[in-house]
Amino acid sequence: MKKKISILLSIGLSAILLAACGNLGSSSSTSTTTSTSDSSSSGYQTTGQTNDNDYTGVIINGKYKTSKSRGLGVTQNSDNLLNLKSFETGMTKISKAFFSTDDYIFREGQILSKSTLTNWLARKSSTNSSGLNPVDNGKTGETTRNPMYVQQIEEQDYMKETSSGKLKLSGITIGIGMNRKDYYEKEEYGATYSTSISKEEMIQQGKIAAAKVVARLRKKVGNNIPIVVCMFQQAEADSLVGGSFYAYTEVKSGSTISSWTDTNLASYVFPSTSTNSVPNDNDESAFETFENKIKNFFPNLAGVTAQVQYKDSTLQGMHVNITTQFYSETEITSFTQYVAKAAKTYLPSGIPIDIEIKGSDGTVQSFLARTAKGSSYYTHVFSSY
Amino acid sequence: MKKKISILLSIGLSAILLAACGNLGSSSSTSTTTSTSDSSSSGYQTTGQTNDNDYTGVIINGKYKTSKSRGLGVTQNSDNLLNLKSFETGMTKISKAFFSTDDYIFREGQILSKSTLTNWLARKSSTNSSGLNPVDNGKTGETTRNPMYVQQIEEQDYMKETSSGKLKLSGITIGIGMNRKDYYEKEEYGATYSTSISKEEMIQQGKIAAAKVVARLRKKVGNNIPIVVCMFQQAEADSLVGGSFYAYTEVKSGSTISSWTDTNLASYVFPSTSTNSVPNDNDESAFETFENKIKNFFPNLAGVTAQVQYKDSTLQGMHVNITTQFYSETEITSFTQYVAKAAKTYLPSGIPIDIEIKGSDGTVQSFLARTAKGSSYYTHVFSSY
Incomplete structure (x- = not known):
């Protein structure tokens, strides 16, 4: 139950943030279309x-x-x-x-x-x-x-x-x-x-x-x-x-x-729930190993979820979302490096993966991405003068 | 005045978001330090x-x-x-x-x-x-x-x-x-x-x-x-x-x-204001040309600001922040490509630059980065399944 709540919190947050893509100031079209x-x-x-x-x-x-x-x-x-x-x-x-x-x-x-x-x-x-x-x-x-x-x-x-x-x-x-x-x-x-x-x-x-x-x-x-x-x-x-x-x-x-x-495409969320099983259990266990390595990195927990897409039972790609409370810029840099190492070791290879690391308020603090053919992750920590 | 408000809005937002880096759950240390x-x-x-x-x-x-x-x-x-x-x-x-x-x-x-x-x-x-x-x-x-x-x-x-x-x-x-x-x-x-x-x-x-x-x-x-x-x-x-x-x-x-x-380091904000002049006017005009190319891309305006750091009068790097209202994923992709082209053409070379592109709610939709030695921008659009 606790797990479920944390997923809701972290992905729910993205949805709320997306929601503000709003349509303020949109111009409503009144003319009819010309052929x-x-x-x-x-x-x-x-x-x-x-x-x-x-x-x-x-x-x-x-x-x-x-x-x-x-x-x-x-x-x-x-x-x-x-x-x-x-x-x-x-x-x-x-x-x-x-x-x-x-x-x-x-x-x-x-x-x-x-x-x-x-x-x-x-x-x-x-x-x-x-x-x-x-x-x-x-x-x-x-x-x-x-x-x-x-x-x-x-x-x-x-x-x-x-x-x-x-x-x-x-x-x-x-x-x-x-x-x-x-x-x-x-x-x-x-x-x-x-x-x-x-x-x-x-x-x-x-x-x-x-x-x-x-x-x-x-x-x-x-x-x-x-x-x-x-x-x-x-x-x-x-x-x-x-x-x-x-x-x-x-x-x-x-x-x-x-x-x-x-x-034959279908999208899922990791970790899966009893009502949302995924086509390939191996991918799910790989993700859970990764999740376990990540979530206890700090004394406070990190929420780790992913959106994945399958074509039949073959994984096509993964968007990972990690949310945790940071107390300093150095924590963000260290965490990002650790996530890159863990992702390279535990997440499935041969598919595009990107990872967004967010603070507890939902702001992106760093991100990592690997192409389908790539072996290492590109990493970027969002900095400020 | 209008310009000033839009800067306040966009950078102010980052500050507010950062503010939530909070210290909930921090453990207060009560013991004294051991030598x-x-x-x-x-x-x-x-x-x-x-x-x-x-x-x-x-x-x-x-x-x-x-x-x-x-x-x-x-x-x-x-x-x-x-x-x-x-x-x-x-x-x-x-x-x-x-x-x-x-x-x-x-x-x-x-x-x-x-x-x-x-x-x-x-x-x-x-x-x-x-x-x-x-x-x-x-x-x-x-x-x-x-x-x-x-x-x-x-x-x-x-x-x-x-x-x-x-x-x-x-x-x-x-x-x-x-x-x-x-x-x-x-x-x-x-x-x-x-x-x-x-x-x-x-x-x-x-x-x-x-x-x-x-x-x-x-x-x-x-x-x-x-x-x-x-x-x-x-x-x-x-x-x-x-x-x-x-x-x-x-x-x-x-x-x-x-x-x-x-x-001899000092940080500034572009566009500069009357109370905040910068060490090198050429950098500022380069930025303003870039800003003008960007802000009218959509029918709705985009806010473009940057944090810059100087050592004496030499620019050390730039964090650009662009905020606009997007109505579709294809708008985000097209805008990101356009920004990459404009940044390559107009922004100063030889310094590290990163550019965050945000929706009107402050969520990062895409980002671009170039190292001091690089000529092209790495671009990434944050996607979702």
């Missing part, structure tokens, strides 16, 4: 590429080209903002398999506006014929009401430079976030209830929504642009790790969705 | 060294050997916790010139206990003959009272391994933090007043205190251990950068303090 089969702009710049594995982004007149639906993701994931990070990171990752970072430039979604997507994400009704979620059947019982299946939609644009130096839209990725639990209130500011949705139903409803989204998008961008659609299962509100993508498909120029590829 | 001219321990381990430039630290029975005065620095710097970071980082840096990281192992201070130092840092009185600060003259006027000159003292131990595999105390660094402004209240929970201390008086009082500290330390550890003493000027309570060391001296085996070496 553009070929979005071009001259005089663009890019963000520059620090890493071959990252896309460069589009800058116009010195300003970043922000999404036409900027801020919607924050609103739609307010139950658990971890979902927003996993959704967007996962979408970019899947996109790389179709749109190479060498050939394509990333642009935040410019086709679907915030108002369009807000309508799509709402229930279908007499005033909102484009709603992807079912009509309100008037019932409020957890099993009798129609749940909201589709929680979020995001568009990412992949551009190529034409011979005349303009940017041409050359690929689109659409992410669709589906609920396994739909949270609702029976009255405003009342208690929160939830309707559970089976995995089968989620997949089924996701296919229906995806087909509609692709058809609508084709009307806006024409038939010549490949569209990658990826389906995301939202994590529950109290989850300490975000959801993950369960399937994707590429809709080539001129066609519609024919089949889906399962990703 | 040990030769502190040894068998069966020790070390933290490991991730970097030739860092000391390895001492671990005994799997636990870090924490300072005998652990937590005192947090208490003594509660007015401005930036002072604690600069004090400890600076002490370690000066120590490296005398005790090489290849030959010496770092141990948190074990000679001076928390109660001993608490007495030393208090006023001299009939019940506290060891107080380094002047007796209370009964006056409360800002210019009529006796100010507290000495604000903090910290001990760092530098160890060598003997042929029998034991650790032997082989060097000590003592840091002494001196006030230029002594804050006080005339009644408990009342308004805060302050007594200013001239630079000359601070230096003079520092020399007196240092001589007493060295003499007392010699009684505890004998004459054979070199003692490095370094003198720190505390930054004021509302400073956005910590204080800095102004002088140091090495007291070789068997001798007393003969002369002092000035460091």
